[in-house]
Amino acid sequence: LKEYQGVSPISKAFSLKEGADATVRGWVYRTRSSGGVVFATLRDATGVIQVTVKKGAVSDTQFKDAERALIESSVVVEGKIKDDKRAPGGKELAVTAFKLIHAAEVFPITRDQSPEFLLDVRHLWLRSQHLTNVMKARHWIVHYLREFFDENGFYELAPPMITKAGCEGGSTLFEVDYFGEKAFLTQSGQLYNEAFITALERVFILAPSFRAEKSRTTKHLTEYWHLEEEAAWFDNDDNMRLQEEMVSFVCQTLARKQGGLLAKFRKPEELLVVEPPFPRLSYDDAAKKLKKAGLKFEWGDDFGSPHEDALTRDLDKPLFVYNWPRRSKPFYMAEASDGKHVLNADLLAPRGHGEIIGGSEREWDYARLVKRMKEDKLDFKNYEWYLDLRRYGSVPHSGFGLGIERLVKWMLNLEHIRDAVPFPRVINRAYP
Numbered sequence: 001l002k003e004y005q006g007v008s009p010i011s012k013a014f015s016l017k018e019g020a021d022a023t024v025r026g027w028v029y030r031t032r033s034s035g036g037v038v039f040a041t042l043r044d045a046t047g048v049i050q051v052t053v054k055k056g057a058v059s060d061t062q063f064k065d066a067e068r069a070l071i072e073s074s075v076v077v078e079g080k081i082k083d084d085k086r087a088p089g090g091k092e093l094a095v096t097a098f099k100l101i102h103a104a105e106v107f108p109i110t111r112d113q114s115p116e117f118l119l120d121v122r123h124l125w126l127r128s129q130h131l132t133n134v135m136k137a138r139h140w141i142v143h144y145l146r147e148f149f150d151e152n153g154f155y156e157l158a159p160p161m162i163t164k165a166g167c168e169g170g171s172t173l174f175e176v177d178y179f180g181e182k183a184f185l186t187q188s189g190q191l192y193n194e195a196f197i198t199a200l201e202r203v204f205i206l207a208p209s210f211r212a213e214k215s216r217t218t219k220h221l222t223e224y225w226h227l228e229e230e231a232a233w234f235d236n237d238d239n240m241r242l243q244e245e246m247v248s249f250v251c252q253t254l255a256r257k258q259g260g261l262l263a264k265f266r267k268p269e270e271l272l273v274v275e276p277p278f279p280r281l282s283y284d285d286a287a288k289k290l291k292k293a294g295l296k297f298e299w300g301d302d303f304g305s306p307h308e309d310a311l312t313r314d315l316d317k318p319l320f321v322y323n324w325p326r327r328s329k330p331f332y333m334a335e336a337s338d339g340k341h342v343l344n345a346d347l348l349a350p351r352g353h354g355e356i357i358g359g360s361e362r363e364w365d366y367a368r369l370v371k372r373m374k375e376d377k378l379d380f381k382n383y384e385w386y387l388d389l390r391r392y393g394s395v396p397h398s399g400f401g402l403g404i405e406r407l408v409k410w411m412l413n414l415e416h417i418r419d420a421v422p423f424p425r426v427i428n429r430a431y432p
């Protein structure tokens with residue numbers, strides 16, 4: 001791509017030798033002046049460089065501009081590269097021309113501000129080095145996930161976001177007034193994925209899902225990005241194998257190809273050990289373990305943070321907890337032969353980061369599915385189309401859903417899920 005009026009990204013300046021001319025553009029990251037010299041650092045998407053503007057080395061107007069260029073002002077500077085061991089990256093730019101593109105107002109973000117304030121000015125806080133690095137890593141994580149599916153013969157498809165068919169229970173549905181009729185924002189594209197598999201066999205979608213989560217936790221958003229896979233002729237074991245291959249691929253590839261970026265969050269070696277097979281624990285054994293550890297837990301309960309933490313605290317790789325009690329899971333999961341469990345698995349990230357994937361074999365028999373839907377009191381008129389999939393060439397199949405922000409939170413070892421997404425949506429926030 002052609003560069004705007006011959007200026008370069010900051011990274012290019014770092015490839016130049018001492019004495020070379022460079023013209024870079026960016027935003028003032030830090031600045032101070034003393035004794036007729038302005039010492040500033042500039043940042044752009046590619047890096048941070050130190051620049052010095054000396055009185056006399058540029059015109060008087062330009063020097064005045066350099067002095068009044070507050071943090072976040074946008075500038076274009078021309079100068080000579082100088083090696084300097086103390087400067088970040090070992091180089092600085094001795095400025096010969098300073099062009100102030102836009103003089104910023106006093107930037108509202110300073111040190112030690114409250115998390116709530118930083119969320120109010122999220123559109124500005126996204127410029128911070130931390131969030132810039134998170135968003136770069138998120139880009140690569142999504143990129144490698146797509147690459148994995150591409151290489152394994154999956155088609156990416158587009159499901160609807162407005163639906164009448166809830167997928168994960170009524171309590172977290174966002175209702176939409178659809179021209180006087182009741183509809184919902186999608187909780188999951190799974191049911192639509194199941195429609196695609198009879199045509200394309202192996203499919204995935206990457207789209208937002210919405211959950212009216214009334215709890216405030218470090219793991220829940222009300223709007224998140226959901227990667228959902230579905231494949232014909234896959235049983236629950238095939239499904240788990242696909243998940244561990246996918247998660248390992250994205251960990252290995254990020255650690256190998258983006259090691260420098262990953263090192264800003266954790267030691268890349270910690271993700272290099274993530275390789276198949278992942279440990280597997282049946283729900284019943286997990287329940288015993290939790291009780292033995294003295295946690296409050298009854299067979300049939302869902303896991304909360306303390307349970308997930310107890311099971312994964314010492315792990316380096318994610319853990320599958322498989323075959324959950326039928327009554328704790330949604331209607332579409334295939335029943336195990338004992339009638340009490342389902343053929344499913346939740347994948348829990350190491351060290352208490354929580355559930356990153358939920359998946360299962362699907363109930364593909366018409367009569368059994370109808371029985372389950374009646375038990376759950378679903379409104380059949382909204383699911384007739386879904387039942388059709390069991391009327392015309394039904395096949396065994398399985399699939400899963402991965403929360404992108406949950407994966408990013410674990411892979412980058414973030415404290416809170418809100419930092420894994422640019423503009424987090426949580427119970428008390430839909431701004432900015």
Ligand code: 4AD
Pocket residue numbers: 167168187188189190211213219220221222224226228229355356357358359360399400401402403404405406
């Ligand atoms: O376990 P869940 O609810 O499963 C489903 O929605 C299935 N229909 C998916 C499928 O089989 N196609 O959600 C799947 C994943 C969870 O494991 C978690 O990673 C993420 O979605 N997730 C959330 N992420 C952020 N905030 C929330 N409120 C989330 N709820 C679920």
Ligand code: MG
Pocket residue numbers: 346355357358
């Ligand atoms: Mg789940």
